[in-house]
Amino acid sequence: MRSIKTTGGLTRGRGMSESQRALWILSMPDCAEVNNAMMSFTGTKFYSSDQHKEDGVSRKKRDTKDTMIFASFLEERNPFIEEEGMRNIETGVSATSDVNADRAKDIGLGILKSMEGKCVSDFTFKRKHQAITLQDKPICVNVEPEIATIDPQLLFQKFNVAADSIYETNQKYFSMNYLVNQVLCLIRPRIMRAASKSTLADAIWNLGDCNTEYTDTVYSYVVDGGSLMHKIPWKSGLTFGEICKRYVDSVKCNGPNSVVVVFDGYVSGPDTKDAMHLKRTKGIFGTKVTFTETTPFRSKKEYILANNENKQNFIEMLSKKMHSNGIQTKHASADADVLIAKTAVESSISHPTILLGEDTDLLVLLLYYYTVGSNNLIFKPNHDKKTKSKIWDINKTKVVLGQDMCKVLPIIHAISGCDTTSKLYGVGKVATLKKFIDSPILKELGEVFLKESLVEDVKNSGEKIITFLYGGVPLEGLDILRYKKFANRVLTCKEVIHIHTLPPTTETAAYHSLRAYFQVQTWIGGEEIDPCDFGWLIVNGKLMPIKTTRQPAPQRLLSIIRCNCKTNCDTRRCTCRKHGLECNIACGECRGQSCMNSRHGDIDVEADELFSDSS
Structure with a gap:
């Protein structure tokens, strides 16, 4: 950088152009050889110290270290493998089909050609004509075409x-x-x-004493993996391996007790929760990211987890990390609520158990599956908030609610909205x-x-x-x-x-x-x-x-068209008559009463004929 800034460097004089930059870079090796040859020919040597800081031992060690880091980086992220599409070799983000930055030259030439013969003031650079670059941004998708709406x-x-x-x-x-x-x-x-699912839990809580009282008993733990995923923040700059370690440390905070973490599955195909996921993500569909434990995290957590394949790959990486630390994991094929509840209830048969989770669905399922008289089963939130939270004693809650109500509780929850x-x-x-x-x-x-x-x-x-x-x-x-x-x-x-x-x-x-x-x-x-x-x-x-599957209204109602005829609505110029409909009270002039295209009009005609005949 010093040679760039000094006299004769790139930032002096006329500035820095592409040709100057290329000449400066390509001539450096030759200049170094000429300099060494002149020193050898004249017998000139420096004995006091290195005359440039780039020749120092410490700088050479640092350069060697940086070179090895870069080589290791490329070894894990080979940019020359054959694959469809483009990807960012650092973050692993894959390009979508509309990314065309690799054709930037052709696109630029096309823009230049479109400028030919046009006035400068009349030409505009439209974004849709420019190259689309690979950006780590979410994609918003519609699950169905937009339809016209009416009030x-x-x-x-x-x-x-x-x-x-x-x-x-x-x-x-x-x-x-x-x-x-x-x-x-x-x-x-x-x-x-x-x-609002939590209102059901609040209503059950208010029916009687559902709170638990902790004892010195040793508890086994079952952890809702979905709740755990949202608990730990992802800090930019950390590797995915370091992020996994944070999750492991969080689970190990529960002590040396037996711990089972149950995860959802995200690659089983269409799921009945797709509509709710679409609403929660607001239509954001994250791009696919290829990552390993050494890949640095450079994006946003919600963008990574908005892609089901990314989420599944991270869960598998996290599970391996947990297994190596003595933490057992289970995986559901889709939604894990039933597997979580059954795992907790089965655990309570042999020893007292605590389920760490926050979803009301889990409370409903625990009350449905739990058998009164088993070991103590506690349901508590999996967060560190300072506010006081409800800690449920499932045995006491089931007694308060009653066996019959616990049986129909899933119906209540489903009918009223889940x-x-x-x-x-x-x-x-x-x-x-x-x-x-x-x-x-x-x-x-x-x-x-x-x-x-x-x-x-x-x-x-x-x-x-x-x-x-x-x-x-x-x-x-x-x-x-x-x-x-x-x-x-x-x-x-x-x-x-x-x-x-x-x-x-x-x-x-x-x-x-x-x-x-x-x-x-x-x-x-x-x-x-x-x-x-x-x-x-x-x-x-x-x-x-x-x-x-029905129309929003009968076809005749959907086809209602009001006319504004100044005449008697007796020709096909009348909009109502043209569509095979009678005039109605909404029509501008006739109001569906004083024209030939209404029931009243027919009555009036018959009356006129009657009077004319009698006369």
Whole structure:
């Protein structure tokens, strides 16, 4: 660097151009040879000290060390292997198919060619025409194409006005969804409204004494691997091996006791939690990263873990590290909640056990599987927060709740909303738990979800449960209840009644019930069933909830078009007549009454003919 800055170097005089830089670099070896030859010819030598710091012993040792580090780096990350696509050899990030930085020269020449013959002020460098570089940034993907949206409230109001000419009773058109993106609890396409799962735990906690009292007993530990993954922060600059060591140290803090860490699986294909993962990651899909224990971490933790393959590879690396430190691990093929709960319950049979986790799903499963009278089983959060947390004694909690309620607890959790089912608007988990406690009818209806049942039985039982939760009579059904709720609110409320606040339609509730049944069967270890037969479909390789198979409204309502004819609406120039529809009250001039394209118009014509005949 010194020779660059001194007189004659690159930063002096005219500056630094590509040709000057190349000349300076390529001439250095020759200049060194000329200098050595002149010193040898003249017999000139330096005996006092090295005349340049680059010739010193310490600098030579450092250069040798740096060279070996670089050689070791390239040995682990060979840049010359044959593979499809590009990747960053340091971070391991693989390029997506749209990265074209390797064709930068051709792209630049194309931009120059597009500039020919154009005025400078008229030409703009558009980003879409520039080269796309390899960046360690997430990719946002859509699981399905975007669709045009309409204000559901406006659509609903139009249908209310127009449906009188189609239906004899108002209750019939309340069986429609009036915009598929607003049905039941779907707040965006394919994304379900998330329930506050912790409220169910709070409601159970408030029923009685569920707290535990620690003793000097030696406990075995079962750790939720998913919760553990989020516990440890990843510091940029650390290698992946050092990050794994932090996880191992965190687990070993529990002492010399027996520890089992249970991890989720992420390479088993489409999963019913895909919709929830999509919502949590906000559509971010991390790029694939190839890493070893010596690879430095240069990205963000959420970007790395947003890719399932990255997450699975890290779990496998972490498991090897744990095994070498005497920590046992288990791996589920997909979601590990059932395996975690069963591992903890089986451990409690032989000795007292503590389960470290935070998910309400685990609490529900522990209460379902645990047998009263076994060794003490404690469920506590896996974090170091200073705030006081609930530490559950599963034995005491099951006694407080009762065996019958623990049996139907998975149904309550699934119906009121979990990771694979949506929340019912206006029906919380606290109210659902209370109604199940007070109503033997709900427990009886829930039996269908706990055994191998026909699809129609699940739909019928689910509709009755949801109708009951919304305060209706199970025999009248949801469609009639929707109309009653709407009519009651219109007469009593001072605000606008929004569609999504009404109970779900019969069909929408049916798909919700099927998804709840599938989840309950998964939790209790029931029959193996195909999720595509129970409210799911595969979209771009991911399982997404079915909204509805019906149109949002009858075709005649969907085709409603208002006209604004100044004449008598008796020709095809009338928009309503052109589409085979009668004029209605929303039409601009005729209002559906004073034209030839309405029922009233026909009556008026007949009346005119009658009077003309009589005269």
